[in-house]
Amino acid sequence: MTSARTDLRFLVIGAGMSGILSAIELRKAGYDDFVIYEKADRLGGTWRENTYPGIACDVPSHFYSYSFAPNPEWSHRFAPGAEIQAYFEDVAHRYEVASRIRFGKEVARGAFEDGRWKIVMADGSTDEGDVVIAATGVLHHPAYPDIKGLDGFAGACFHSARWNHDVTLAGKRVGVIGTGSSAIQIVSALVGEVAELALFQRTPQWVAPAENPPYSEEEKAEFRRRPEAMQELRAQVARAFTDGFANVLVDAESPVLQAIHQTCVANLENHVADPALRERLRPSYRAACKRLVLSENFYDAIQRPNAKLVTEPIERIEKSGVRTRDGRLHEVDVLVLATGFRVDRFVRPMQVIGRGGTALDDVWTDGPFAYMAISVPGFPNFFMLNGPTSPVGNFSLIDVAELQFAYILQLVESLRSGACGEICASREAMERFDAERKEAAKTTIWNSGCKSWYLDRNGLPTAWPWTFDRFRREMSEPRLDDYELR
Numbered sequence: 001m002t003s004a005r006t007d008l009r010f011l012v013i014g015a016g017m018s019g020i021l022s023a024i025e026l027r028k029a030g031y032d033d034f035v036i037y038e039k040a041d042r043l044g045g046t047w048r049e050n051t052y053p054g055i056a057c058d059v060p061s062h063f064y065s066y067s068f069a070p071n072p073e074w075s076h077r078f079a080p081g082a083e084i085q086a087y088f089e090d091v092a093h094r095y096e097v098a099s100r101i102r103f104g105k106e107v108a109r110g111a112f113e114d115g116r117w118k119i120v121m122a123d124g125s126t127d128e129g130d131v132v133i134a135a136t137g138v139l140h141h142p143a144y145p146d147i148k149g150l151d152g153f154a155g156a157c158f159h160s161a162r163w164n165h166d167v168t169l170a171g172k173r174v175g176v177i178g179t180g181s182s183a184i185q186i187v188s189a190l191v192g193e194v195a196e197l198a199l200f201q202r203t204p205q206w207v208a209p210a211e212n213p214p215y216s217e218e219e220k221a222e223f224r225r226r227p228e229a230m231q232e233l234r235a236q237v238a239r240a241f242t243d244g245f246a247n248v249l250v251d252a253e254s255p256v257l258q259a260i261h262q263t264c265v266a267n268l269e270n271h272v273a274d275p276a277l278r279e280r281l282r283p284s285y286r287a288a289c290k291r292l293v294l295s296e297n298f299y300d301a302i303q304r305p306n307a308k309l310v311t312e313p314i315e316r317i318e319k320s321g322v323r324t325r326d327g328r329l330h331e332v333d334v335l336v337l338a339t340g341f342r343v344d345r346f347v348r349p350m351q352v353i354g355r356g357g358t359a360l361d362d363v364w365t366d367g368p369f370a371y372m373a374i375s376v377p378g379f380p381n382f383f384m385l386n387g388p389t390s391p392v393g394n395f396s397l398i399d400v401a402e403l404q405f406a407y408i409l410q411l412v413e414s415l416r417s418g419a420c421g422e423i424c425a426s427r428e429a430m431e432r433f434d435a436e437r438k439e440a441a442k443t444t445i446w447n448s449g450c451k452s453w454y455l456d457r458n459g460l461p462t463a464w465p466w467t468f469d470r471f472r473r474e475m476s477e478p479r480l481d482d483y484e485l486r
């Protein structure tokens, strides 16, 4: 037992959705000594980085918001990206978080020495604290495709998460590589503006229909007048998402998943007129094996006269376009790489050094892991939000981060109360958790015969493989027996 601590200092890394959340929740819990380090010059994380045309969140807005900061002003059922970015900026301002963010400060290294975390920024400045909260996001390191000749392309070429707004697209021939959620939104948004649009598809996607009605002025006025109406809506959507999706993904045989599959099949059958195009758009795996794409207009977009779907594999990129294996050159002026993210990075490239000089990079050589997605043995007082094996999928990562933060606060309570000076998951608990997780992952829909960013290098799904209800339960109270307290 060490003495009670009222002066704990927290170093939060990243000023995206979960970094902002951390600051707000720390203050609510009575901690005032915290700082957020942010590499960029603006908060917002994913929503700052992704500004591509058509960007929107496919989780309903009233669910994709902090539980404590409902927003009566959401314009649509699925809010556009700029509105979400503005929401985070507004919340950070209202909750006086913005003044605690140190912009332009990339944390390059953090080491646990003499019971404290000592961090070094890329610019050489330093800081230290008792607890590190890694709020560094999941989908933030663009994955660039390894395609021959990419550097030799003469036109503008950029990744979907690094959109170059200086490039005019009107009247141009645009090529989009990839068919994930980003590409589908980009294609749907751009097709009406550009002269020609070529979508290079390596793997077709199941597309679930999703209407996106605007909220009327009356509805918004009602939300302003009666905030509990937003809470009711949120609870309703959360329940529908949990029962109708998050809970069933973990059982590939679930009838609910079969119904989702049929909905996607019907969407394809009913909306794509040309049978040949329909077959080229038809995936050979089950819906929700890859992250489900939601769209109300993709099928319309790809059937426009100025759109073409290219399914022949890409051979190489040439100065003026994309050469496919059949020898055809698809000339384009602009090439968009909607090729996804390196999802195994998490807090890296920051160098994290735990007890005894052990590097996280060395511990994670076979892939990232964390007990309950939060804590790594040997790395005391270091906690991750949306870390490895967290629930990911078509549901609110805000909800996930809120549950995780409530759990982390309970671990921190052991430090505050003086029960210990250091806390991290025990190796036994980690091994047991990982063994159970891997076993459970086998029967999830993600393991039903497709390739996706949910899979690790051995082809096993990495996401939380149990129901979301179980996640909620686990997060409600840590099992302290699974932690090593010193």
Ligand code: N01
Pocket: 056, 057, 058, 059, 139, 145, 146, 147, 160, 177, 178, 179, 180, 181, 182, 183, 185, 201, 202, 203, 291, 314, 338, 339, 340, 341, 393, 451, 453
């Ligand atoms: O990336 P992805 P994303 N040659 O990894 C293809 C969230 N998100 O940015 O399927 C040719 O899903 C690759 O092909 P294949 C959401 O969690 C949410 O679209 O591997 N093609 C695939 O089609 C989402 O899941 C929202 O065969 C290549 C695509 O690129 C996650 O972000 C919106 C290739 C990558 O798809 C990532 O989505 C956007 C190559 N060499 C994103 N390399 C909403 O909420 C890769 N591909 C709406």
